Amino acid sequence: MFNKKESIKKPHTIKVKLGVSDIIVRGLGYVITSIYALACIFPFLVILGSSFSSESYLNLHGVQLIPGEFSTEAYHAVIKSGLIWKSYIVTILLTVVGTSIGLSIIAMTGYALQRKDFPFRNVISFYIYFTSLFSAGLAPYYLIMTQFYKLKDSYFAILLPLLMSPWLIILMKNFVKSIPHEITESGKIDGAGDMKIFTALILPMLKPALATIGLFLALGYWNEWYQSSLFLSSRVDVKPLQYMLYETVNKTEALKSTVAGQYVVITDIPSNTVKMATAMLATGPIVLLYPFVQKYFISGITVGAVKG
């Protein structure tokens, strides 16, 4: 009943005995966590497997984890058309430019709004927070973007709206809060201006915050498809990656909508395997990168859960 080995090995700690209940709970922990963790990556593996299947095999036998007839034809087709590389370039440019601009603005705002002697901080904080309480809604937003700002078919319609959000500014404020006010004071005594204090003293201490918020911004740009679907029409040849995927997958919208068995014959419909290959190529970099950056997201969730 008791794990004697462990109690002999560590005689000095109090936490020695593993009761029946501990073993049950721990066992459940391992089993259920394993099942859930596998379930999280399983669909991804299935599509990855099927994307290496030949089209005829897939249509005959359906989507399977291990491809019956191995074929890289779908990937050849996607790469050969060349469109995906152009989408990659557009997406990378948007991500890099958007994240750098957004991050600088968020950092400046977050610092200024956390300065205890800044008399306008409450007014501006409320001005920003209010936008998350009440918004005009999609239709007025769409009309003003297309008719007044003339952003239809412009990449700026994607770059600009994703620069910041009230939540990210509050998150930055929470990070800045942990920097003692004395740092600013000491800078003042040395005769530094506010901008100098911010760039020379505060920014270096905000590195973890910049990493966290920068990654949230970058993920937003990388996974962006919504603004593109609103503002980029067929007149724009090169779409950001996720929206290109969206268009590739939904070219057979009719097929998806109709009841099974009714095919709609359109000649340039991408095959199932091509869709899967596109999906894998559009997601690849994220899957390869996220294990290395997830700790910043974790700090974002834990810091962000505290109210501003």
Next chain:
Amino acid sequence: MFKSTANRLEMPGKSKLGFFAKVKKYRTLLCMCLPSTLFFLFFSYLPLPGIWVAFVKYNYQKGIFGSKFVGLQNFEFMMQSGKLWTLTRNTILYNLAFIILGNLFAVFMAILLNEISSKLFKKVSQTMMFLPYFISHVLIGVLVFNFLNYDTGFVNTVLSNLGLERWQPYADPYCWPAILIFIYLWQQSGYNSVVYFAAIMGIDGEIIEASRVDGANAFQKIRYIILPSLRPTIVILLLFALGGIVKGNFGLFYNIVGTNSLLYETTDIIETFVYRASVTDFNFSTASAVGFYQSLIGFVIVMTVNFIVKKIEPDYSLF
């Protein structure tokens, strides 16, 4: 949130500065706030007057403010057709399910993760649980379609290999609430459990040691130490979520259901309706009416929730 300590900490005398003197003195800090202030002006505040389109019969040539004023006709139409009620019901019921089941499952996973002693196992499984959070909604739509479609879907492949009848979810609206809730839990729980896991890690280890000495078993530890100490976190997250109960998860619904009108009865939420009305049908007046209704209800709910919380437990209030 905004009743800060600023005034107390200010040096005496400073607050007597006039408005323009203050602007001059803090011009650098004001300039630092300028880009974000302009951002919210252009993308959040200037669209507000556009709500007017909800009260007119929108005509492209005449513009928002030149179109004919029709009062509440756009709202009446939506109400009389019963559409508004269906959308509101769907949005709120899905969100309730997401909030309640999502938090329950996240707490459950956090407690189980905490019981795992192997660091490597914990790290690898947490990384795997994070994957769905990082992928785009478009990819989630692709995954779901390739699992559930009638002809080649993975589920149907397995079913037919087992000699069972094929399943046709894309033609059956009533199975979608369960499917969508399942997908939501799949996507969000790894991420959501982190907050609870961090809260569990924050519990004083000595309390748990002491309970062991007193002979508490693992179930008692969870019931009497871990769950009570998670209570504040659960309450705060539930409140945050309740404030957004009329805001739907557009990306998830639109990429999974798309424009499959067979499923609208059980899957159409306010966001998907407004999106189709604006982008597909160019019916901006109806779209704006529904959007305005949603913003208004959302605002009232946040204010009410905050008011009640402030009365009961001021520490938990949002602002």
